[in-house]
Amino acid sequence: MEEQQEVLIRCEQISKKYRGRTVLEDVSFEIRRGEFLSLLGPSGSGKTTILRLLIGIEQPTSGRILKEGKDITAIPPRDRNIGIVFQNYSLFPNMDVYHNIAYALQSRKTDKEEIRRKVREIIEAVGLEEHIYKKPRQLSGGQQQRVAIARTLVLNPDLILFDEPMSALDAEIKLVLRRQLKEIQRKMKITMVYVTHDQEEAFALSDRIMVLNDLHIAQLDTPHNLYHHPADDFVRRFIAEHLDLKVRSIEESIQ
Ligand SMILES: Nc1ncnc2c1ncn2[C@@H]1O[C@H](COP(=O)(O)OP(=O)(O)O)[C@@H](O)[C@H]1O
Ligand SMILES: [Mg+2]
Known part of the structure; x- marks a missing residue:
């Protein structure tokens, strides 16, 4: 899976303030070419802000964004091919x-x-x-x-961003679309960054998941590692308990 390891986007020490209020602080991460990366986190944790920074409709207060090694922080959205x-x-x-x-x-x-x-x-x-x-x-x-x-x-585009694209749809359609989206991504080998508040959705779709909390990345890892090796108590509760709850409620509804 050498292809998966190639870095498409590198965010270096990104901070973002809105009118003096910090919403992201010193956030660094990479997006690998061809991967499906989900952004999870409580409401207001900066998921949409990260997409807006990547596409270029917002500027970071500090830090820089590289695409294929080239600094695109000041490049307008239409020239980013995102x-x-x-x-x-x-x-x-x-x-x-x-x-x-x-x-x-x-x-x-x-x-x-x-x-x-x-x-x-x-x-x-x-x-x-x-x-x-x-x-x-x-x-x-x-x-x-x-x-x-x-x-x-x-x-x-080199990268497609999604901001909670399924949240307006009912549960049954979501499952079908989830499969189709994954198929499209595999077939076209396109890099996708996907914001959701649905842990189960993130687990079903992602190669890696970024969990945001309290201005920072709490953990950026594979679904397996998030579940089995959570970085801290927040991640453990946010991931494991939400998933377990869903699994439990599905089991209960079957009985
Ligand atoms: N244009 C803006 N002006 C001021 N505050 C903003 C703006 N956009 C977002 N925020 C604030 O930044 C924080 C992060 O927002 P957002 O990135 O939309 O979070 P999420 O998508 O994770 O729910 C929130 O507290 C939100 O109120
Ligand atoms: Mg949002």
Whole structure:
């Protein structure tokens, strides 16, 4: 798994203050090329802030961000080649699936044939062939999410960020989408950073999980190590008890 070890992003001693109030302090970590990294932590622990720093719509108060060894801290979002999928998907309601996905390419003045080829390829990869001429309102929540992912994928980003993309969906759809997302990630070998407040989801999807607490990274590790070797009491409670609770409630509902 040599490929997995290659560093795509390196955050060095990142601090972030909003109007004098510190929300992240001296945070350092790496994102490896091809990995699925989840960000977990209590509400307000800075998960969304980390995504905003990575994509470049916020600047760190101190520290720097490197991509493939190059300092991108001052580089604007459009030049970072990093995509983001928001919780509300923000699809264009008046455009069909095809045009929602093609839009960003069209605005980049890509050749027409090239656009058609790329969009079709992505639509196939995310399994939306049957829905290509439908408007967002004719799609289920899960299908809309796939359009949102496709729209990001078509630009061929080095990294895709997700901010709680499943939190508006019901439990059954979540399970299906989880599997599809993982499939897309494997097939396209794309690096993903995924914010969730759902421990079970993070465990199901991730190569590694970052647990944030109290301005810092409490632990950044594999699901296995978080569960079996928690770095401190906070991680142990936050991870193990939440997962155990879920396992227990599932067992109880089966009995
Ligand atoms: N634009 C902003 N201005 C001031 N405070 C902010 C802003 N964005 C986030 N915060 C604060 O920073 C902290 C971290 O927020 P956020 O990154 O959204 O946390 P999370 O996504 O983990 O819930 C919170 O206390 C939040 O209120
Ligand atoms: Mg958030």
